[in-house]
Amino acid sequence: MLTRFVGARVIDPVHATPDAVRDLYVRDGRIVSGPRDGEPVHRTWDAAGAIAMAGAIDLHTHIGGGKVNIARGLLPELGREHPLAATEVCGACTMGPAPSTLATGYRYAAMGYTACFEPAMLPVNARQAHMEMGDTPIVDKGAYAMLGNDDFLLRLLADGADRREIRDYVAWTLHATQAIAIKVVNAGGISAFKFNQRSLDVDEAHVHYGVTPRTILRELARAVHDLGVPHPLHVHSSNLGVPGNVDSTLATIDAAEGLPIHLTHLQFHSYGTEGDRRFSSAAARIAEKVNASPNVSVDVGQIMFGQTVTASGDSMLQYRNARHGRPAKWVVMDIECDAGCGVVPFRYRDRDFVNALQWAIGLELFLLIRDPWRVFLTTDHPNGGPFTSYPHLIKLLMDGSFRKDVLARINPEAAAMTALGSLEREYSLQEIAIMTRAAPARILGLEDHGHLGAGAAANIVIYEPHPDPEVMFATPRWVFKDGELVAERGEVKAVPQGAIHTVKPDFDRGIERRLKTWFEQHHTQSLASFKIDDEEVCECGRAPRLAVHACRARSS
Amino acid sequence: MSLREATCAFCGLLCDDLEVEVAGGVLRVVRGGCARSEAAFAALGEPAAPPPRIAGQAATLDAAVAAAADVLRAARRPLIGGLDVDVNGMRSTLALARRIGAVVDHADGAAKYRNLHVLQEFGGITTTFAEARNRADLVVLVGDGWSRRFPRFLERIVAPGASGAATAARRIVTVTAIDPATRMALPKGAEVLALDAPLVGLPAVCTMLQALVEGRPVQPARLAGVSQEALVRCAEWIRAARYGVVVWSAADLDWPHAELTVQAIARLVRTLNGSTRFAALPLAGTDGDLTANAVQTWQSGVPLPASYANGSVDFDPNRYALRDVLARGEADALVWVSSLSGAVPPPASGVPTIALTRADVRLGMAPSVQIPVATPGIDASGHLLRSDKVITLRLPRLRENGLPSASTVLDALLGQLEQRC
Numbered sequence: 023m024l025t026r027f028v029g030a031r032v033i034d035p036v037h038a039t040p041d042a043v044r045d046l047y048v049r050d051g052r053i054v055s056g057p058r059d060g061e062p063v064h065r066t067w068d069a070a071g072a073i074a075m076a077g078a079i080d081l082h083t084h085i086g087g088g089k090v091n092i093a094r095g096l097l098p099e100l101g102r103e104h105p106l107a108a109t110e111v112c113g114a115c116t117m118g119p120a121p122s123t124l125a126t127g128y129r130y131a132a133m134g135y136t137a138c139f140e141p142a143m144l145p146v147n148a149r150q151a152h153m154e155m156g157d158t159p160i161v162d163k164g165a166y167a168m169l170g171n172d173d174f175l176l177r178l179l180a181d182g183a184d185r186r187e188i189r190d191y192v193a194w195t196l197h198a199t200q201a202i203a204i205k206v207v208n209a210g211g212i213s214a215f216k217f218n219q220r221s222l223d224v225d226e227a228h229v230h231y232g233v234t235p236r237t238i239l240r241e242l243a244r245a246v247h248d249l250g251v252p253h254p255l256h257v258h259s260s261n262l263g264v265p266g267n268v269d270s271t272l273a274t275i276d277a278a279e280g281l282p283i284h285l286t287h288l289q290f291h292s293y294g295t296e297g298d299r300r301f302s303s304a305a306a307r308i309a310e311k312v313n314a315s316p317n318v319s320v321d322v323g324q325i326m327f328g329q330t331v332t333a334s335g336d337s338m339l340q341y342r343n344a345r346h347g348r349p350a351k352w353v354v355m356d357i358e359c360d361a362g363c364g365v366v367p368f369r370y371r372d373r374d375f376v377n378a379l380q381w382a383i384g385l386e387l388f389l390l391i392r393d394p395w396r397v398f399l400t401t402d403h404p405n406g407g408p409f410t411s412y413p414h415l416i417k418l419l420m421d422g423s424f425r426k427d428v429l430a431r432i433n434p435e436a437a438a439m440t441a442l443g444s445l446e447r448e449y450s451l452q453e454i455a456i457m458t459r460a461a462p463a464r465i466l467g468l469e470d471h472g473h474l475g476a477g478a479a480a481n482i483v484i485y486e487p488h489p490d491p492e493v494m495f496a497t498p499r500w501v502f503k504d505g506e507l508v509a510e511r512g513e514v515k516a517v518p519q520g521a522i523h524t525v526k527p528d529f530d531r532g533i534e535r536r537l538k539t540w541f542e543q544h545h546t547q548s549l550a551s552f553k554i555d556d557e558e559v560c561e562c563g564r565a566p567r568l569a570v571h572a573c574r575a576r577s578s
Numbered sequence: 579m580s581l582r583e584a585t586c587a588f589c590g591l592l593c594d595d596l597e598v599e600v601a602g603g604v605l606r607v608v609r610g611g612c613a614r615s616e617a618a619f620a621a622l623g624e625p626a627a628p629p630p631r632i633a634g635q636a637a638t639l640d641a642a643v644a645a646a647a648d649v650l651r652a653a654r655r656p657l658i659g660g661l662d663v664d665v666n667g668m669r670s671t672l673a674l675a676r677r678i679g680a681v682v683d684h685a686d687g688a689a690k691y692r693n694l695h696v697l698q699e700f701g702g703i704t705t706t707f708a709e710a711r712n713r714a715d716l717v718v719l720v721g722d723g724w725s726r727r728f729p730r731f732l733e734r735i736v737a738p739g740a741s742g743a744a745t746a747a748r749r750i751v752t753v754t755a756i757d758p759a760t761r762m763a764l765p766k767g768a769e770v771l772a773l774d775a776p777l778v779g780l781p782a783v784c785t786m787l788q789a790l791v792e793g794r795p796v797q798p799a800r801l802a803g804v805s806q807e808a809l810v811r812c813a814e815w816i817r818a819a820r821y822g823v824v825v826w827s828a829a830d831l832d833w834p835h836a837e838l839t840v841q842a843i844a845r846l847v848r849t850l851n852g853s854t855r856f857a858a859l860p861l862a863g864t865d866g867d868l869t870a871n872a873v874q875t876w877q878s879g880v881p882l883p884a885s886y887a888n889g890s891v892d893f894d895p896n897r898y899a900l901r902d903v904l905a906r907g908e909a910d911a912l913v914w915v916s917s918l919s920g921a922v923p924p925p926a927s928g929v930p931t932i933a934l935t936r937a938d939v940r941l942g943m944a945p946s947v948q949i950p951v952a953t954p955g956i957d958a959s960g961h962l963l964r965s966d967k968v969i970t971l972r973l974p975r976l977r978e979n980g981l982p983s984a985s986t987v988l989d990a991l992l993g994q995l996e997q998r999c
Contacts, residue, residue, distance in 0.1 A: 088968055094875045096697055098893045101879035108889035113676040115891060116879030123876045146708075149961065149970040153665060154876045173712070216713060218820065218855045341703075341851070351701040356857055357968055358708040365701075546707040546734060551585065551594045551971055558972060562665075562961065 024049050025505065026063045029070030030484060033451055035460045036473035041452060046074060048480040051504035055476040069484050072499060075455050076474050077136025077481030079462040082256075082286050082321050083403040085126050085158055086140040086165065087151035089333040089363040092353050093120040093404070096365055097331055111517050119330040119404045127159035127517075129410055132509040134483035134498045137162040137471060137520070141205055141256060141286065142335045144168055146358045146547075148199035148554060149562055152522070156564035160508050160516075163563070164466070164523035166256050167199045168335055170206035170238045171213040173359040174540055179241060180231040185248070186530070192245040193529030194537065198552060200559040202466065202523050202571065203253035204246050205286075207335040208260055209235035212362040215338035222338070224260055224273040235260050239277040247281045249527040250573035252467025254282030254319065259291045262339045266295040268304035272311055280317055284465065287323025287402040288312075289384035296439075301376055303383045303440055309390035312397075319465055320391065321398035324384035324415055325377065326407030331367040334405060340364020359544055370407070372428075378436035382429070388419055389445040394456040395464070413495035419449040420491045454491075467571045468523065480505035522565040527573040581608070585973045587664075587918055587955035588618040590863020590965035591728050603977045605956070612729035618919065622956060625979035626937050634944035639982065639990075646913075646932045646947045647994035653911030653930070655887070656680040659900045660916040660924065660934075661870035663984055664960030664973070668866070668873040670988035671915055675886045677992055681909065683883035683900035684870045685922040691895050692828040693860050694871075694881060695837040702844045705823060705857035706966035711735045716819035718751045720843070721777060723827025725760045728861050728965070731825075737765040749819075751812055753783060771812055775804045778833060784842035787813055788849060816846075822856040829862075863965040865919050872963050901925065917951045917984040934984050952981040 027046040034040055047054045047063075057063060084090050094101065101116035106125050108114040115122040117129065130138055138158070143151040143165035155163040169175055169192065178188060192204060210233060211222040219229045224236050243255040259274040261267035271291040275283070285291070288308065296302035312318050332347075334340050337354050340363075344352045347366040354364045370377040384406070391397040399416070403409040418425050429442055437443070449457075463472020470478045482502040488494040497512035508516050534549065541549040556568055579601040585594040586607075597609035603625035607616050630642035637645070650656055658675050661668065661684040675682045684690060696702065710717070717736050724731045736750065748768045752761070755774045764770055775783045782801055789796040790813035798809040816822060824843055831839055843858060850856035862868055875881045880893035883900065892898075903909050904927045912931045914924035920936040924945065931945035936953050954960025955973030958981075963970050982990075 091872060091876050094879050095694065095871075095881050096701065098698060098880045101891075102893065105890045105892075108676060113673070113877075114886055114889055115877065118879065120879065122879030125879065144968070146706075147968050147970075149972070150872070150963070150968075153873075153961070153970070157669070157873075157877050216709065216821070216855065351697075351699065353697070353701045354703045354851075355968075356705045356709045356713075356855075358706045358966075359712055360708075544708060544712055546711060547969060547971060548594050550583075 023064045024057055024061055026066045027069050027074060027482065027484070028066055029068060030072045030074035032074045032474055033455045034076065034474040035452055035456045037475050046474060046482065048505045051480050053474055053476055053478045053480050067484070067500065071487070073451070073485040073487055074474065075483050075485065076459045076472050076478065077483055077501070077503065078134050078458045079137045079472055080130070080135055080400065080409065081139050081398055081462040081466060082141045082400045083138050083409055084140060084142065084333055084405070085123070085138050086154035086163070087143055088147050089335070089365055090120055091154065092363070092365045093331045093333045094122070096351060096353060097367060100329065100331070109514065112514050119408045121408070123154050123157040124159065127161055128514045131160040131501055131503065132512050132514055133410070133412065133496065134501050135161060136481035136503050137468070139163070139202070139466065140165040142166065142168055142207060143199060143201060144335065144357060144361045145172070145195055145199045146360045146552070152200060152554070152559050152563040156562055160503055160518060160520060162520035162523060164202040166203040166205040167195050167201035168205050168207055168361050169195060170209045170242055171211070171361050173213065173544065174537070176210065176213055176228065176231040176233055179233045179237055185241070185244060187533065188241050189245040189248055190529045190533035192242065193249050193527045194533050196251070197526055198554065200522065200524050200554050202525050203251060203256055204242060205256040205258065206239065206242050207258040207361070208262065208338055209238040211235070211260060211338045212336060215341065215362065216356050220338070220342065222260060224270050224277060236273070236277040239274060240279055243278045243281040243283050248576055249529070250575040251525050251527060252571060252573070253465055254284045256284045256286055258286050258336060262290050262336055263343050265293050265301045267291050267293050268307055271308060275311055275315055275318055278317060282317045285318060285320045287400065287405065288320045288387055289323045289325065289380060289406065292383050292387060299375060301379065303379060303386060305383045305386035305390060306441065309387055312391050319396040319398070321400040322384050322387050323400055323402035323406045325370050325380045326401055326411040326414065327370050327372045327377070327381065328407065329367070329369045330404050330407050331365065332405040333363070333365045335361050335363050337362030337364045340366050372432045375433045375436050378433035379439060381432065382436060382440035382442045385418060385425065385442055386440060386445065389447045394453040395461045397457060398462055399457050413492045416454055416495050417490065417492040420454065422446055422448045467525070519564050519566055521567045521569045522559060522563045523569045523571060525571050525573050528575060582976050584976055585955060585971050586615045587962055587973050588615050589728055590861060590868065591730055591734065592863070592962060592964045592971045593730055593734065594971055598976060600977055603979065605976060614729050621938065622953070623938055625957070625977050627980040628937055628950050630947065630949040631944065632947055639949065642947050642949050643987065643990045643994055646991050649911050649930045649932055649946050650678050650995060653678070655909050656911040656913065657900070657903055657909035658682045658913045658915065660685050660914040660922065662865045662916040662918040662920070662922065663870060664866065664918070664954035664962055665869055665873055665970070666960065667915065667917055667954070667984040668870050670985040670992070672874060672877050674913070674988050674992050677995055679887040679889070680913070681883065681885045681887070681898050681903055682874065683898055684867050685900065686829070686865060686867050687883050687900055689829040690862065690867050690871060692831055692837045692840055693862070695895070696840045696844050700841055700844055703847050703851055703857050705859050706968050707735050709857070710823045710859055713821040714748065714823040716749045716751070716815055716822040718753060718816070718822065718824040720753045720780065720824065720826035721830030722754065722756045722760055723830040724825050724861055725756070725763060727827050727829060727864065731861065732763060732765060749815055751815060754780065771808060771815065773804055773808050773812060777830065779803055780839045781842050784839065784846055787816065788842070788846045791817055791846065792849060816850065819856065820854060822850065822854070823859050825859045825861060827861040859966065861965050863963060865921060866962065868963045868965070868967055872967070915984055915988070917953055934987055937979070937981060949987050950981055951984040951987055952979070957981050958983045
């Protein structure tokens with residue numbers, strides 16, 4: 023079966039002609055260069071005058087795992103306010119800032135997203151995370167396993183374990199939890215909070231293990247790099263949300279010692295202490311450093327005005343910031359010698375000085391970081407705002423005069439403290455396509471995603487050009503997932519199940535001997551119970567297939 | 579005969595260190611057992627696959643599913659209850675609920691809601707088993723469910739010398755009066771303080787402890803039935819703890835507005851975290867209650883009990899509580915799904931009932947349709963959420979008896995309903 027898309031302006035930054043009117047051909051869910059000799063075209067989609075892009079990829083969105091489910095349970099009123107009625111193909115569920123898994127799949131797909139990555143999968147919670155992602159239909163999924171606050175690694179580091187052992191443990195974790203990358207959240211800080219330490223700077227020692235965040239960051243970045251995992255260590259830096267945290271963010275970049283790292287929700291980590299309120303933008307300093315550090319990629323974690331809920335593994339900082347939450351109810355958890363979590367609702371207001379400046383800082387980062395291949399469009403869903411606000415965010419990036427209009431309405435003190443009004447840059451469609459498609463695919467190692475060349479998955483989004491980019495990106499005319507029409511003008515048409523993306527680097531399984539003893543001495547489940555094999559993850563994740571991406575081990 | 583490693587599905591602890599002897603399909607716990615698991619495994623008996631029944635008469639599975647579909651087609655306000663199921667059982671239950679617009683609740687929904695109510699009004703600071711095992715230097719035990727309902731909790735989590743970073747000495751407070759046998763079971767070597775408060779006096783005890791911990795001018799002598807000295811000492815222990823854990827089972831707190839007691843505990847824990855570390859560890863997860871609620875919450879965005887009537891989902895603990903819906907005569911068909919312990923039969927309601935039960939369960943009155951289904955962790959593999967709501971464990975299958983899983987039957991039922999409309 024050959025399908026043809028005719029007449030669209032194809033924006034495909036990966037290829038030699040990144041912006042040209044050309045036909046696209048799809049056979050068996052894959053893009054092909056054209057018909058074989060004499061092969062008939064079974065179906066033609068007339069896309070004349072439209073814009074085609076690959077399916078979008080969200081590399082940092084909290085879609086699976088216990089903490090979002092805690093948020094749902096904590097805030098049933100948000101679900102009640104945002105019902106999503108059943109349709110011919112969709113089940114009744116709710117949207118809102120902590121959407122149901124069903125709604126997450128439906129709305130992402132309707133917006134032209136075809137792959138989403140859960141960035142904070144606690145290894146002990148991995149089964150549930152895969153189950154929730156399995157009940158997130160249509161889109162492909164993958165998850166980053168959290169390390170760096172688990173007692174096993176901290177003990178290894180405290181005992182001065184050699185790098186091979188750390189590398190084997192990192193690889194073992196990727197296999198056992200069926201993850202595609204490794205994330206570290208407030209390195210050492212979540213664990214330190216369990217010992218009543220209330221803050222932990224990059225060079226401060228963990229009160230029990232004596233290890234510093236700098237050591238944890240360096241060793242994890244090294245292990246991920248040496249194993250050849252495509253995605254660099256995904257880093258949620260120390261001191262999230264704390265005024266003056268620019269210094270620890272810059273120190274975090276240095277801790278990588280030139281190895282690749284990805285700094286996530288950078289907006290929350292770009293704060294200075296200038297001005298009467300001792301809270302200011304440090305976006306310029308951060309952007310300068312990122313521009314000068316080719317080993318660093320970032321996503322922004324833009325905040326959007328309105329009600330949302332923050333769900334983070336960073337129990338230390340969530341506890342500290344809980345007093346700012348609205349409505350005033352929140353959950354903090356210590357988790358299983360592995361990690362932690364904190365769920366705090368937030369209502370970001372444009373008339374509030376701090377919130378307004380946070381909004382401006384995010385946009386400053388977008389506009390000051392020059393290379394669209396290294397800065398990704400996220401709101402840290404749902405922490406800065408729900409993913410459904412992406413079209414609005416794209417408009418803020420593409421339309422300078424609209425940006426200035428909004429700037430004129432925010433808290434005037436905050437507006438006076440941001441350079442945003444002087445930043446004239448407007449993102450092009452090409453740059454939006456890079457930061458939402460081509461670049462996330464590349465940085466995750468998904469060779470057959472994020473582009474429209476032969477061999478790619480036939481994830482195709484057909485947009486109708488519109489003077490308002492928010493309108494254009496909110497409701498594409500057609501969204502195809504693996505060649506199947508899944509959404510049309512915002513309405514879901516079919517609900518297939520997506521694949522699970524993982525990596526499986528080589529390692530020495532001898533590490534399991536030490537882990538088995540550790541589990542017996544400290545855990546409350548056996549090592550065998552902890553591990554998730556391929557068959558089980560496909561059952562839990564309702565996945566038709568496991569997409570295992572290549573790792574190219576590097577020696578160092 | 580063979581020995582199999584097993585995970586016990588019969589309480590929320592989900593102990594995964596059992597060894598079970600399988601002889602001719604009969605199961606006997608030989609290691610890692612407790613009174614509860616040994617009885618539960620023994621009650622399973624020989625593997626059997628009794629036929630489904632339509633109004634008490636044996637029938638094929640296809641005929642039973644067709645009859646069940648007829649019941650549901652005629653129903654305008656169906657109710658799905660029980661939910662003593664594993665993850666896939668709940669996934670299929672919800673797919674059916676969405677299709678037929680059912681109200682959905684767990685058999686023990688009322689107990690579960692005591693904790694959920696406080697979460698939704700206040701929040702909480704909680705911990706998990708391995709944290710408690712490794713770090714707790716003080717364990718405050720409320721009620722006696724931690725022993726009666728979760729027999730290995732002390733052994734696996736509280737016994738000193740378990741392991742870990744923090745605990746040179748572990749202190750234990752028993753807040754409410756417990757029987758001598760339970761007291762004897764407390765770990766040797768731990769320093770124990772017994773408050774012996776009456777269970778219904780808990781709200782007052784919690785409030786008094788909060789006041790003492792905060793150093794407010796209160797008169798602990800004025801609390802009836804509790805020794806003043808013990809209360810003051812308890813407050814000192816709590817203040818001195820570096821990692822304190824307070825444990826209860828909401829099923830023990832069976833009186834009107836028991837959520838106020840849970841809230842008092844949550845408040846005390848929050849106060850303590852101003853200076854030290856302290857966390858709640860509520861025990862639950864038995865009979866699939868946490869599993870059913872978790873799957874409902876992630877798939878729909880709101881917890882149980884909920885209604886799927888009119889093509890939308892609505893959470894309302896007052897309107898959709900199972901027993902109230904039946905008592906008010908608001909259901910005209912009942913689907914009862916109970917594949918794990920089978921402890922709670924479908925309530926006598928007078929409405930046409932479709933019961934998916936364990937093979938060994940005999941119901942007093944013949945329901946419209948009864949379909950025996952496999953028990954997860956016994957006749958089929960499955961997944962359940964543990965008490966601390968973070969760990970999901972796989973329950974491997976231990977024997978073969980040819981029964982379909984609840985999920986298979988529910989999917990077939992859904993298929994029937996979708997075929998003919």
